Structure formats: C-alpha cells, structure tokens
C-alpha cells in the first residue's frame with residue numbers, strides 16, 4: 001500500500017509544495033501539490049527530479065577513504081571520525097587552527113539543521129579561514145545591510161504581490177525562482193503584475209527568460225549597475241521626484257548622499273552603462289510616478305565590480321522615491337525567528353573585523369572571500385592552509401580561477417568532504433562522508449523565511465527513513481566538532497555541560513534548537529506555558545505551516561541601529577563612489593569583451609548534471625556570442641572558439657545569438673565534469689567546460705572582496721584545433 005506524503009521542496013528558497021507517493025520506504029512518484037496555498041501547484045523541473053537525486057545510483061552511500069593508488073575504499077563512520085581527529089588534531093597542533101579551512105556550499109543554506117552547525121564546527125576548530133558560497137553571491141548585500149540597517153541579515157525584498165512597477169536589475173527570477181525573495185512561481189507573479197495593469201522591466205546584458213515575459217528590456221554593460229542606479233538617484237533629485245518626508249522620517253546622511261549623486265548625471269553615466277540618458281530619465285520618472293514601484297537588484301549586480309556600492313544604491317533609490325518599507329515596494333520581512341538578534345548573539349553580524357593573511361581581504365558575516373583559497377594554500381608561512389573541510393560545495397567549479405584551486409588542493413595534507421558525490425572538489429578529499437540527505441530528514445524553511453514577505457514557516461517531516469548507519473549533515477558536523485574539542489553550541493561552557501548531560505542520556509536535537517529560537521522569536525511563547533505563541537509544535541500542527549500574514553510596513557521595527565534609522569553615510573561607500581566616478585569618464589575599449597554567466601531551469605549550480613531528466617536535449621554549456629562579435633572574431637554558429645582570459649585559455653562551443661548584447665558573451669557555470677566522469681556517468685557524458693577556469697581570483701569587488709563572476713574580460717578567436725573542448 002502506498003501513501004501520499006506532503007513535503008516542501010528543499011532545493012531552493014521557493015519551497016514549493018510537493019506530494020510524494022511512497023511505498024516500502026521507496027518514493028514511487030513526485031507531483032506538484034495543487035493545494036499548497038503558497039506555491040499553488042507550481043513546481044519546477046528540479047523539484048520534479050528530487051526523487052531521482054535521492055535514488056541516483058552514483059551517489060555515495062558510505063564513507064569513503066582514498067587509497068594510495070587513488071582509488072577508494074569503504075570505511076566505517078567510527079574509523080572515519082578517528083582519522084579526522086588524528087589528522088586535523090595533528091595539523092592544528094603543529095600549524096595552528098588557521099591551517100584548517102572550511103568551505104560550505106549553497107545547499108547547506110536549505111538545511112536548517114546543517115547550517116546551524118557551521119558556527120559551532122568552526123568554533124571547535126578555531127579557524128578564521130571559514131568561507132563559502134555566500135562570498136560568491138550575497139556578501140555585498142550583507143555588508144550593505146550591515147551598514148544601512150545595522151545588521152547583515154536585514155535584507156529588503158521586493159513586494160511582488162502588491163507592486164505595479166518592477167525594475168529587475170541583474171536577476172533572472174523566471175529561471176532562478178528569485179534570489180533573496182521567496183516567491184514560488186515567480187513567472188506567475190510577474191505576469192500578475194502585468195495583468196493588474198503594472199509594468200515589468202529587466203536591466204541585463206542578456207535578453208533573459210525574465211525579459212521574455214517583461215514589458216521592456218534594457219541592455220546594460222556588465223559591472224556598471226552602480227553608475228546606473230546613481231544616475232537614477234540623480235534624476236529623482238534633479239527633477240524633484242523624491243519623497244523628502246519619507247527620507248527625513250527614516251534616514252540619516254541624506255545630504256551627503258544627495259550631494260554625491262550630483263556627479264552621476266545620466267548623460268555622464270551613459271558611456272559606462274551603455275544606457276542612453278533618455279532611457280535612464282524615463283525609467284526614473286516612471287518609477288517615481290508609479291504608485292507602487294520597486295527597484296530590485298540581485299546576483300548579476302552582487303557578484304560583480306562595485307557590487308556593494310550598487311546594492312547600497314539600490315536601497316537608496318527605493319528610499320528616495322519613498323518606496324522603502326512601503327507596501328508594493330522594497331520591504332523588510334518579519335521572520336518568525338529573530339534572525340537579526342541571532343546574528344548579533346552568534347557574532348556573525350559584521351564586516352571587516354578580520355582579514356585574510358595573504359591579500360588582506362575582509363570577512364563578511366564571518367566568511368572570508370572564497371577567492372582567497374588557492375593563494376592561502378600555496379603561500380608558505382604562519383597560517384598557511386594545509387587542510388580543508390568542504391561541506392555541500394564544489395569550489396573547484398564555483399570559485400574564480402578554479403583550475404588554480406584544483407591544482408592547489410593536491411598539495412593539501414588532509415581534506416574531508418561532506419557530499420553526495422565524488423565531484424571536481426571532493427575528488428581531492430582523503431575522506432568523503434555522505435549525508436543521508438534531504439528526504440531522509442525533516443525540513444524547515446528557516447533561512448529563506450528571512451526573505452519572505454509573509455511571516456511564515458513550514459516544517460515537513462522526513463519522507464523516507466534512512467538506512468542503518470546513515471547520518472545527516474548535522475550529525476556528521478557535530479561529531480567532527482566534538483572530536484575537535486567543541487560541541488553543538490560553540491560556547492565552551494555550555495558545550496561542556498552538554499557533554500556531561502550526554503553521559504546521562506541527553507542528546508542534542510536540531511528540532512529542539514529550532515523550537516527554542518521560535519519560542520524566543522518575536523512571535524514565540526517565550527517558554528511561558530500561559531502564553532500563546534509560536535512553538536515548533538504549533539508549526540507542525542499545520543500541514544502547510546504557520547502563516548502570520550504579510551510583513552508590516554515601515555522599517556523602524558526591524559532596523560537595529562540604536563536610533564532605528566537608516567545610516568546612509570560610510571567612508572567605504574564614499575571611497576567606492578570616488579572610484580566609480582573616476583571610472584565614469586574612462587574611454588570604453590571598443591574591443592572589450594566581458595563574460596557573464598547564465599542559469600538554467602534544469603540545473604542548480606554544479607550538481608544536478610547527473611540526473612538524466614535534467615541534462616537531456618542539446619548540450620547547454622555553450623558560449624553565447626552576439627553576431628557582431630562573432631563576425632569580428634570570424635566565428636560561426638555551433639563551431640568551437642578559443643576563449644582567453646587573464647588566467648586561462650581554452651576551447652568552447654559557440655552559439656551565435658543576439659540574446660546577448662554586443663561586447664558580452666555568456667557561459668553557464670557549474671559544468672566541466674570531465675575529471676569525474678568515472679564517478680558520475682551521466683554528468684561525464686555532458687561534461688562541458690568550467691566557466692570559472694576563466695574568472696580571475698585576483699580580481700575582486702572592492703569593499704567585501706566578492707568574487708567577480710560576471711563581467712570577466714575575455715578575448716575570442718577561431719579555434720585552431722577546430723574541435724570543441726566539451
């Protein structure tokens with residue numbers, strides 16, 4: 001007899017409702033949950049393939065240890081933990097804690113129990129060399145929020161439900177499902193804006209899947225968004241379209257900000273942005289005239305030059321037009337958990353408190369920029385990285401100059417990886433530890449709730465039970481933390497008390513930890529039995545979770561600066577503005593070619609290419625080239641080309657298309673699986689090339705040191721061999 005189990009998809013922040021048919025602890029089918037009030041029957045192809053990932057025959061099911069001849073042997077969990085304790089213990093003793101680096105990847109952000117264990121594990125090791133995917137996608141956002149609102153995790157979100165004018169800059173939500181905005185079925189939501197008489201505009205170097213459903217598309221030169229946003233601000237001020245009352249009520253430092261905007265007339269920024277002054281003026285006027293307009297920036301703006309400045313300017317433009325904290329505008333979510341306080345208590349709210357050894361790059365939210373990895377491994381001296389733990393990540397494919405990191409990793413003394421697969425990074429591991437994975441675990445949308453304009457949380461139970469000996473990420477991480485002298489909280493005294501309690505049968509339980517943060521949160525019952533309020537038990541009572549309604553308007557209830565106001569002026573921002581100004585008048589090199597990325601609906605960064613349903617059809621790892629650039633380089637459609645950057649030269653198959661603007665080429669990241677084809681047959685058959693072999697680890701954004709993954713300078717030529725590398 002089969003049963004039908006409802007479950008929120010845990011593959012991205014949208015959290016779409018799924019129904020899974022299960023019999024004998026096996027998933028027979030997956031379908032959209034038409035009754036889910038939030039996703040309303042929407043599911044993307046990745047969600048539909050979640051059981052294929054779960055059952056992928058190429059997944060690792062037991063801990064593996066690398067053998068002397070480069071093969072793998074199975075090893076028991078205990079022996080694996082003993083080895084970790086011995087090796088990492090020895091390396092830390094001899095070379096200090098910073099010699100052990102920890103990289104955690106994107107999927108961990110979708111596991112509440114796993115992400116909660118990162119801090120304690122890092123504390124147990126004692127290293128400052130913690131890095132991960134957020135330094136590839138969101139560090140500029142976190143830093144801008146830290147300075148503007150007082151806390152890295154206070155991130156404004158566009159109110160798609162209620163806006164009537166949506167300017168989407170450097171995001172492709174029709175494919176990504178939206179980043180830092182929880183909105184299942186974004187396409188439907190964007191169409192709804194138009195159906196209620198509103199307008200959707202994309203600003204992007206590529207005519208994207210989102211552009212296709214928008215009213216207007218504006219091409220922009222990569223890396224110039226800060227200039228475009230400052231020009232919008234200039235027009236709003238110049239034409240007296242600002243909401244002075246809202247600005248005065250909310251923000252400090254407006255005068256100097258307005259002063260700075262003077263230098264950025266749309267006539268002056270046009271050369272850098274490629275957007276003519278009339279278009280910038282018209283869009284600014286439309287924005288101000290719209291009743292409920294909002295300007296949104298995302299990844300293409302963040303992991304780019306001037307990422308932090310542009311993100312800051314994004315918020316300032318919304319503030320200036322009176323759209324910050326307003327219904328249909330740029331709003332602050334009110335998560336059920338008080339994540340700003342958690343960020344303060346755990347010390348993650350901050351920027352620039354310590355720096356990398358070799359290049360002096362700053363931490364943001366306790367994470368170092370990931371581009372530091374290769375040089376920190378290669379450069380001798382005190383604090384040189386000699387061992388690495390990777391968790392749910394693939395930095396060889398996802399961080400800039402991946403080929404350099406690939407080489408550098410071979411010199412490490414010890415590598416432990418927690419992953420489902422032997423991938424391009426974990427193949428360097430001495431030990432690979434497989435987690436039992438999502439569908440064996442319970443799931444709560446804890447982190448994404450920070451970007452959800454409905455104050456809601458959903459909890460789903462495990463769909464199938466793990467086999468004997470399978471462990472969740474959090475269990476593996478906790479055991480490593482213990483072996484390194486720590487425990488589940490990272491606070492020595494409490495951890496010690498917990499370890500004593502364990503002798504009497506007490507066990508750490510992530511559900512209890514989640515329950516605690518819910519109870520202590522703004523809607524929680526504070527452990528007072530007579531008080532009604534949110535507890536995990538109450539969340540569990542509702543099959544689609546608790547929904548306390550839309551976030552309130554205003555910002556003061558969320559801003560954590562003492563005076564509850566937005567702080568606009570900061571030296572770092574002033575310096576970046578001066579640098580941007582200096583670049584405005586730089587003549588544009590006619591031959592300049594900048595490479596950007598491209599996401600696809602049936603892919604998730606580097607790791608879903610082993611699922612047949614997600615890679616069928618034409619190979620997607622091709623370089624999009626504008627016909628003008630193709631002609632210049634003498635390239636023809638479908639032929640391979642030689643692509644060169646400051647760090648790498650290799651061949652790529654080309655598609656000639658005016659989808660990308662002239663001067664811009666586009667290659668998706670996350671491919672390049674030739675080195676692991678013996679471990680992942682399907683991915684190996686669709687190997688492709690890695691875009692990050694071309695991106696440069698030495699070129700980073702100026703304030704937070706974010707990897708520059710969009711806007712990489714390249715040169716194109718006819719391939720000499722006449723064969724594509726892919």
Ligand SMILES: Nc1nc2c(c(=O)[nH]1)N[C@H]1C(S)=C(S)[C@@H](COP(=O)(O)OP(=O)(O)OC[C@H]3O[C@@H](n4cnc5c(=O)[nH]c(N)nc54)[C@H](O)[C@@H]3O)O[C@H]1N2
Pocket residue numbers: 104105106107108111133134136137299391392393394395397398399418419420421423435437438473597598604605606607668669670691692695709710
């Ligand atoms: N050129 C270029 N580079 C980019 C980007 C770009 O746009 N262009 N995007 C950047 C962005 S936004 C990001 S977030 C990064 C992503 O980069 P990473 O986070 O480094 O890598 P992923 O490709 O997401 O790989 C995730 C790994 O986690 C494993 N995994 C999946 N689920 C779990 C789990 O529950 N537990 C464990 N232990 N492992 C799991 C998968 O098998 C896979 O190997 O890439 C960045 N790199």
Ligand SMILES: Nc1nc2c(c(=O)[nH]1)N[C@H]1C(S)=C(S)[C@@H](COP(=O)(O)OP(=O)(O)OC[C@H]3O[C@@H](n4cnc5c(=O)[nH]c(N)nc54)[C@H](O)[C@@H]3O)O[C@H]1N2
Pocket residue numbers: 012106137169170171172173175176177178179203204205206208220221222223224225298299300301304596597598599600601602603604605710711
């Ligand atoms: N299907 C699918 N969904 C995903 C992912 C995936 O790999 N596949 N990855 C997930 C992850 S980790 C993240 S962080 C989110 C990211 O989600 P989004 O923030 O929506 O990011 P992208 O889809 O990469 O879109 C970035 C856009 O920026 C454009 N761009 C590049 N350079 C510039 C520039 O200089 N200026 C401007 N204005 N635009 C520029 C690109 O052409 C692209 O259209 O998506 C998540 N969702």
Ligand code: SF4
Pocket residue numbers: 009010011012013014015016042043044045046047048177184
């Ligand atoms: S958009 Fe796709 S991957 Fe994201 S939650 Fe929904 S079904 Fe899952």
Ligand SMILES: [Mo]
Pocket residue numbers: 106133136137
């Ligand atoms: Mo990301």
